[in-house]
Amino acid sequence: MRVDLFDFELPQERIALRPVRPRDAARMLVVRGQDAPFEDRGVRDLPALLEPGDVLVFNDTRVIPAQLEGRRASGEAKIGATLHKRVDLRRWQAFIRNAKRVKEGDQLVFGGGVTAIAEERHSDGSMTLLFEGDEPVEVLLDRAGSMPLPPYIAQKRGIDEQDLADYQTMFAKEDGAVAAPTASLHFTPELIEAIDARGIKRETLTLHVGAGTFLPVKADDTEDHQMHSEFGRISQEAADRLNLARAGGSRIIAVGTTALRLLESAACDDGTIQPFAGDTDIFITPGYRFKGVDGLMTNFHLPKSTLVMLVSALMGRERMMAAYQHAIREQYRFYSYGDSSLLLP
Template sequence: MKTSDFYFDLPQELIAQDPLEDRSSSRLLVLDRESGKTQHRVFRDIIEYLNPGDCLVVNNTKVIPARLYGSKIGTDAKIEVLLLKRRENNVWETLVKPGKKCRVGARISFGEGLLIGEVIDVVDEGNRLIRFEYEGIFEEILDKLGQMPLPPYIHHQLKDKNRYQTVYAKHDGSAAAPTAGLHFTPELLEEIKKKGVHIAHVTLHVGLGTFRPVKVEDVTDHHMHSEFYIVEPEQAELINRVKKEGGKIVAVGTTSCRTLESATDENGILKAGSGWTDIFIYPGYPFKMIDRLITNFHLPESTLMMLVSALAGKDKIMAAYEEAVKERYRFFSFGDAMFIM
C-alpha cells in the first residue's frame, strides 16, 4: 500500500481560513460505507442519524496557547517556541525556530522576563527540552503571552481564541484542536441528549505530529507520533454498556477514534486508564469499538486519510472526496464535516 494511493487534488481556495459564525451551520457530507452513497446536509442535521441508545464519544482536550515569541538573552535574537509535550511540571518538549540559535544552555525571555526558558537538552528530531522559570501559575502566564498554534495551512489571524476550542474543551494539553468537535454547539448537544443519545468523554492531547506528512513510500514503514490519552472508569463503563446493548458507538473525530481503539482489548472491552498511544490505523485494520465516525476533510496522503479509508474503504473515501471537491466543500480544520455511517 503506497502513500500516493491516498493523494487527491485539492484547489487551494477550498482550504477554509476562518471558522463560520455559527458552528453547526457547516455542511455535512454523509457517506454510507456499505453502499458508498452520499447525501449533502447541514451539520445540525447530524441528530437525524443518531438513535436513542447510541453513544457519541467526544474528546474533551483543550488547546493551550502553545506558540510563544521571545528573544535570546544576550543577543536579543528573535526566537519562536512551540510547546509540544509537558515532560515534568516546568519542563516541556518544544519545537524551536531558529534551532541553531538555541543550543543547550541558551536562555530565552518572553513577555519582558515574565517567563524565562532555558534549553536543557536536544531530543528526537531536534526538538528542545526547555525548563521554564516564572512566578505564579504557568497556565495564566501562557494565556497572557501565548498564541493559538494554528495549523500551517491557515494563514489568517484568529480573532477569537475560543473558535479553535470545542464547546466542551476541559483538560489543558493539546497543541492542535480535535476539529470534528468544533461543529457542535451547546444547544445541539442538548437536543442530542434529549433524543436519548448518550454523550461520553475521553481525553487525547493532540500533538503537532497530526500534521506531520508521511514521507515514506510504503505506508507500513511510517512511524506514528505518540499522544497521551485518558479514559475515566465511568466513561468506559457507559461506552461498554451501550456497545453491549447494541447501540452505535459514534466517535467524534479521529482523536476519539484512536483513543477508543487504543484502549479497547481484543475482546472488544474498553479499559479505563491512561497512557501513550502511537496507534496507526490504515486499511486492513479491524475496528474493535467504533461503529461510526464524524470527521472533517483531511490532507492528501495523511495518516488521517488512511484512518478514514480503513473505516469506509479507500475507493469509497476517494470517491466521496472527489464529490466534496466538486461540490465546493470547505476543507481541513475550519472546514465542513463528514459522517461515515
Template sequence: MNVSDFDYELPEELIAQDPIEDRSSSRLLMLDKKTGAIEHHIFRDIIDALNPGDCLVINNTRVIPARLLGVKEDTGAAIEVLLLKRRDNDIWETLVKPGKKMKLGAVVSFGDGTLKGTVVDVVEEGNRLIQFSYEGIFEEILDQLGQMPLPPYITHRLEDKSRYQTVYAKYDGSAAAPTAGLHFTKELLAAIREKGINIAEVTLHVGLGTFRPVKADVVEEHHMHSEYYSVNPETADLINTTRKNGGRIIAVGTTSCRTLESASTPDGVLHAGDGWTEIFIYPGYQFHVVDALITNFHLPKSTLMMLVSALAGRDHIMNAYAEAVKDRYRFFSFGDAMFIH
C-alpha cells in the same frame, strides 16, 4: 501500501481560513462505508442520523495557547516555540523554529523576560526539550503571552480564541483542537441528549503527530509520536453497555477514535485507564469499538486520511473527497464535516 495512494488535488481556495459564524451550519457529507453512497446535509442534521441508544464519544481536551514568540538571549534572533508535551520540573517537549539556532544550553526570552526557556536536550530536527523559569503561575503567564497554535495552512489571524476550542473543552493539554468537535453547539448537544443518545467523554491531548507530515514512502514505515489519553470508568461502562445493547459507538473526531481503539481489546471491551498511545490506524486495521465517525476533511497523504480509509475503504474515501472538492466543500480545521456510518 504507498503513501501516494492517499494523495488528492485540493484547490487552495477550498482551505477554510476562518470559522463560520454558526458552528452547526457547516456542511456535512454523509458517507455510507459499506456502499459508498453519499448524501449532502447541514451539520445540525446529524441528529437525524443518530438513533436512540447510540453513544456519541467526544474528546474533552482543551487547547492551550501553546505558541510562544520570543528572542534568543545572546543574539536577539526571533524564535518561535510550540509547546507539545509537558514533562516534569517545568520541562516541555517543544517544536522550535528555527531549530538550527536553538542548540543545547541556548536561552530564549518571552515577554521581556517574564518567561525564559533553556534548551536541555536536542531530540530531532526542530524538536527540543526546554526547561522554563518564571515567577508566578505558568498557566497564567501562558494565557498572557501565548497564542493559539493554528496550523500553518491557516494564514488569517483568529480574532476569537474560543473559536479554536470545542464548547465542551475541559482539560488543558492540546497543541491543536480536536476539530471535528468544533461543529457542535451546546444547543445541538442538548437536543441529541433529549433524543435518547448518550454522550461519553474521553481525553486525548493532541501533540506532535498533528504537525509532522508522513515522510516515509511506504505507509507501514511511518512512526506515530505518543499522545496522552484518559478513559474514566463511567465512560468505559457506558460504551460497553451501549455495545451490549446493540447501539452504535460514534467517535467525534479521529482523536476520540484513536483513544477508544487504544484503550480497548480485540474482543471490543473498552477499559478505563490512562496512558500514552502511538496507535497508527491504516487500511487493514480491524476496529474494536468504533462503528461510525464524525470527522473533518484531512490533508493529502496524512495519517488521518489513512485512518478514515481504514474505516470506510480507500476507494470510498477518495471518491467522497473528489465529490467534496467538486461540490466546493471547505477543508481542514475550520472546514466542513463528514459522517462515515
C-alpha cells in the same frame, strides 16, 4: 503501503480560514457502506442520522496558547516554539523554528518576561524546554503565548482575538492540547439539546492533541512513519458506560479522530473498552481491524496525512478517495474550520 496512495489535489480556495456561523450550520457529507450513495447533509441533521441509544464520544481537551515567539538570550537570533507535549510540571517538548540557532543549555526569552532553558534535543528535531520561575507554566503561557492555529491557516492570515473562541470546542475543560479536536467545533448548545431529545447518549474522554498532528508524512511508505505520542485518559466510569451501551446493541460514534484513536488504544480484541491513562502513538492504516468504534464524525483532512489514512482504514481507501473528490466538486470547506463528514461503515 505507499503514502502517495493517499494523495489528492485540493484547490486552495477550498481551505476554510474561518468557521461558519453558527457552528452547527456547517455542511456534512454522509458516507456509508460501499454501495450507498453519498448524502449531502448538514451537521444539524446529525440527530436524525443516528439511532436512540447510540453514543457520541467527545474529546474534552482544551487548547492552550502554545505558540511562543522569542529569541536566544545570548544573541538576536529569533526563534519560535510550538509546545507539543508536557513532560512534567515545568518541562514541555517543543518544535523549534530556526532550531539550528539553538544549542542545548541556551536560555530563550519570550514575551512578558517568560524564559526557558533549551535542554535535550530529540531525534525528531524537537527540544525539551524547562520554563524558569515559580509561576505555573499555564500562567506563563497565558502571558506570552498565542493560539497555535494550523499552518495552513496561520500562513494565510494573522491570528486574532476571534480565534481564541473559534478554535475552542464547547466541551473544552482539560488544559493540554496544542491543536483543537476540530470535529467538536461544530457543536452548539442547541444541537446538543436536539441530540439529547433524540435519546442519543454522550460520553467524554481526554486526549491532549499534539503539534505532531500537523506534521506531514515524510516517508514514502507508511511502515517507515513514526507517530508522535499523545497523552490520553478514559475513566473507569466512562469505559463501563460505553461497554454497557455496546452490549445493548448501541453504536459507539467517535466525534473526531482523536477520540477514535484513544478508544482504539483502550479497546481489547473483543471490543471491550478498558480505562486508560497514558501515552498513545497508535497509527491506523488500511488493514487495521477496528475494535472500539462503529462510526466517526470528522472534518476533511490533508492529502497524504495520517488522518486520511485513518479514515481510509475505516471506510476503504477507494471509497474515501471518491468521497473526497465528491466533497471537492460540491465545494465543501476543508480542514480545521471546514465542514464535516459522518462515516458509517
